[in-house]
Structure formats: structure tokens, C-alpha cells
Amino acid sequence: MRMRLFLLFPAILGLILTPVSPAHAASTPLVTVDGTRFVDGHGREVVLRGFNVSGEVKLAEKGRLPFADAAAARTSALAMRNLTNANAVRFLLSWEAAQPAPGVIDTTYLAKVTEQAGAFADAGFAVLFDFHQDLFSRYLFNSGSWYTGNGAPKWWVQAGNYPQESCGVCVTWGQNITQNAAVQQATYDFWRNRTDFMWQAEQVLRYLRTNLGDSRFAHVLGVDPWNEPYAGKYDSGQNSRTWEQTVLWPFYQSFRAMMDTAGWTDRPAFVEPNPFWNGNVSNQTGGLLDAGAIGPRYVFNSHFYDQAAISGVLMWGKATDGRESADFAKIRDRSTALSTAAIVSEFGHPLTGYTSDKAPSVDKAMYQGLDSRLTGAQWWGSVAGSGAALSGLQWQWDTNSGRHQELMNDNPDKVKTAGDAWNDEDFSAVAMDDTGTAYLRQDARLLDRIYPAAVAGRTLAFAYEDRARDGSTAMAWIPVPASLPNVRTTVNSSRYGVLVWRSGGDGSPTEVKLPAGFRNTIASDVAYTISADGRTLSLAGTGAAGVVHYALIADSVAPTAAVLTAAKTELAAWAKTAFPS
Secondary structure: OOOOOOOOOOOOOOOOOOOOOHHHHOOOOOEEEEOOEEEEOOOOEEOOEEEEEOHHHHOOOOOOOOOOOHHHHHHHHHHHHHHHOOOEEEEEEOHHHHOOEOOEOOHHHHHHHHHHHHHHHHOOOEEEEEEOOEOOOHHHOOOOOOOOOEOOOHHHHHOOOOOOOOOOOOOOHHHHHHHOHHHHHHHHHHHHOOHHHHHHHHHHHHHHHHHHHHHHHOOEEEEEOOOOOOOOOOOOOOOHHHHHHHHHHHHHHHHHHHHHHOOOOOOOEEEOOOOOOOOOOOOOOOOOOOOOOOOOOEEEEEEEOOHHHHHOOOOOOOOOOOOOHHHHHHHHHHHHHHOOOEEEEEEOOOOOOOOHHHHHHHHHHHHHHHHOOOOHHHHOOOHHHOOOOOEEEEOOOOOOOOOOOEEHHHOOOOEEOOOOOOOOOOOOOEEEOOOOOEEEOOOHHHHOOOEEEEEOEEEEEEEEEOOOEEOOEEOOOOOOOOOOHHHHHHHOOOOEEEEEEEEOOOOOOEEEEOOOOOOOEEEEOOOEEEOOOOOEEEEOOOOOOOOEEEEEEEOOOOOOHHHHHHHHHHHHHHHHHHOOO
């Protein structure tokens, strides 16, 4: 291991950070963890859906910030809300920008972070902060490199005297993780010398806690300590499981204690496992198998990318019904075993490149996996196995998509403008036109979804048939069975969602998010209202606790009263059979 002798003397450098006062430390979060659920102050089960903001943080062009300024952040937040009805974001942070030199914190950078994250809180979003890295650091790469990284500061990397980076014949940037000796060694060293990072993280969290203010900080979910943690290389006799047990989990425990010191006692650490544990082209074990019951001060925080689909050779053709269901069920199972809530804080598929034709179907299958454990073919007949919806944040939301001016590795001859401007990736679901108006780069039917944002009680089952398009073809994976003829007539080949829940909470309504322009034909056993903007369905929460309720929401022309009444009768009998009292 290469040793670092940096000593942290911020006082010598004149750094004074405002301490966290007891009053600030008592700020009440809007969303907390209860068992395996996120809940709000009314005891309602919360589902978080949204995007990562944003891969721009990997770039130098805007100072490792998601946006040029707070005004651009507000524009992006409003566009996300209006175009997708999302309620949460994962907001990326840069170690490199926060700590430009040993013992130094750049409070100008943190002030801009606070303004930009605050814009999303002001717009009503829940905000998950993320200390982001990929390939450990941009400073492992030279001006002529094929790839680049992000994360650790230049001074940290320079102290390591790492070998010339080389990935050999690597088809994708991710192969550097396991094939590039410089990336492997620097990552290995990080896990054995985290003092600089931990000190920096504490200063960042203290600053955010103090400067966001109570009303904005109430929207903060917590913090992701380290994006996609990997060993770099294993010691003799070590494997992915034992590395998680002996290296990664102790790091999370130390980070958790630091959060308490920084005034984040009532916010969980969103802890990620080894990113290869749930990869469909890897046989590595993991998922924090030896951590025991970790909640509610931790959240199980997984990513999922269909590596077989991205490869172009391990999955032929398009995704079909249930393609990702087992992998997302695996995340749910780890949540249960760890006794805490789960979130999929990254998922998605490239929108350009040689496998981009798979994006509509693969992304649809991922949303299907978030919505239910079941395939569409199973859903109506085996609904008792559906389970609660998972929270998920798609990678990514970058309003600068396709309009970058990034000098890759500071090379003036490599000006990257296309896509995400980082290692030839292109994932952003949004872009801006020449008038500065945001537009979706994917089918709005996929991204602007029905989802149960706040359920008064416990979700028993949820599904959404979005009928998103693959080209001109509507992908319909959840057919209404012939045994429910009036439900089938009510749906009438339209988009539709079904929610079944067992009542609870304090009498507050269940809130379901609705796509823009939905015609909202509703069949439910409870009274309901729809918000003035048409984007939220409120289902009455009054009545006895523990009662099974249902709601069918269809984008169809309302059928006759007789058909709608008959559809309710069918749904009531179906729900009672699946979920007897």
C-alpha cells in the first residue's frame, strides 16, 4: 500500500466552518424509514421516483456542478416535475471540487451546491446526496487516454505515484474497474486510507446541514457515502463477500458515526453493496450478506444495469415481459433480510450506440421490476405475490445533454459535446431545445408514470401498464384476463394502473401520481378526488384500519355506469380472493 502523510490542519489554513447547532440537529425529515418502508409524517408508505442530477458533475466545464447556476437548477427541477411528475432526485457531489487541497474546503463550491440542491427541495423533491466517483479519479488518466474518471482530487492521486493507466483492449469504460492497474491500485489504497475523504465528507455535511436551512433540509433523505464501491483488488484469500464484511461494512459504520457528528443523526446512510453482486453477467456474491439487520439508520441502496443487454452479444433481441423481474426481486429480498427500506438509485440503458435499440424495452422492463415482483403475465392471476413498489431513480437527468463543451482530460483536441460528454455515454432522459425548453428524449408514456407516492397503510400489489412504444409498436405486457370482462371493457386497450392496499395511517388520503393528460377513469371502493392540475389522485383514507381497498385508474373514455359498477364488483371479488381479511 502507498502511504499518505497528509495531515489535516484546516485551522492553519484559516478554515472556519459553522458548527451544527442543537436546534438545527432537531429538524424533522419529511421521509423516514419504518421497517422495510419509507414513510411520511402521516405514516403513509412512500414510493420515491425520479432521476439522478446529474452526470454533469463528472465534468469540469461547470465546476463539477450539475448546473451553471441556481436559475438553471430551478428550470431543470420544474421541467422534471412537469414532464415526469417525479418526487425525488439523487444529487451528485464531487470530492475533487469540495477539497481542492489537503485540509481545504471550497465553500464557494458548497454554496453553489446548496443553491442548486435547494432549488429541487423548493420544488417539492426529496433529495438524496451522493458522493460520486467512477474509475476513482480523472487524475489517473492522461490527456491522451481513451477514458476518464471522476472522484478523488488531484493532490490525493499524485501522492500515490500510480502506474501509467492502461485498460488494454477495453470495449467499455467499466472494464477499467477490473483491468486497469492504476484504477485498481488507487481504489485499493482508498479503502486503507480514507482519512482525507472522511474529513472532507464531514465538512460538506456540516455545511449543507447549516446552510440549507430547516425547511429545505426537511426534504433531504440522507446521503450515499460512496458510489459503486469496489475493492480495486482483493487480498489473498479475500472475495467479494468477505471484502464487504471486513472492509466495506466497517467503512459504512464509520461514515454513519460521522453523519451523527455532522448533525445528520435522523437521516439514514444509503449504503451500496459491491456493484457486481446483482449483475447479470457476474457471479460475485454480496449484497451485505453478513451485516445483519441494519435499519432504520441505513437504507439498502442498489444499482441495476442490464449488462447482458448493454453488451450487445449476451442478449439478442429486445427485452420482453419480466426480463428484469427476478433481479429487482433480489433487491427486495435483501431489503427484507436487512430489515430496512431499499432503493434502486441508478438504473437505465444507453440511448445511443449499438445497443440503444434495446433501450425502450429494457427500460420498460426495469420500471416493471420496480412496480411489482411479478411478470405481467402473472400479475392478475398471482397478485398476492406482487408486493410493494420499489423506489427508483433513473440515470440520468442532464439538461445539458448534447450541448457540452468538455475538454476530455483537459485535452483541447478532445472537446466532447455529444451525449453525456463522459466516456461516450448517453443516458440522459432530457435535453433542451434551442429556445431553452426541456423535452424528453424517451417516450413520455415510459417516464411520466402512475405510481403510488403515498399509501395510507401498506401496499399489497401495484402494476402499471404504460403501453410505452418501441418505435411505433406499443409494448403491452399486462393483459386483463377474460375472467374480468367489465374490467377489460373499462380499460379498453388503454394505459392503466391498479393499486391494492390495506388501510392504515392517520386518515390521510392515499396519493397516486398521474401522467399528464390522463383521462382518469377510476374504479375504486373508496371516494376520490383529482388535483386541479390532474397530476395527483387522492383516495380517501377514512375508515377502519386493516381493510383491503383497490383502485383501477385507466386512460380510457369512461364506460357506462353499469359497466363501471360491474367492474367494481369484479375487482372487489378478485381482491378479496387474493387478500382475504
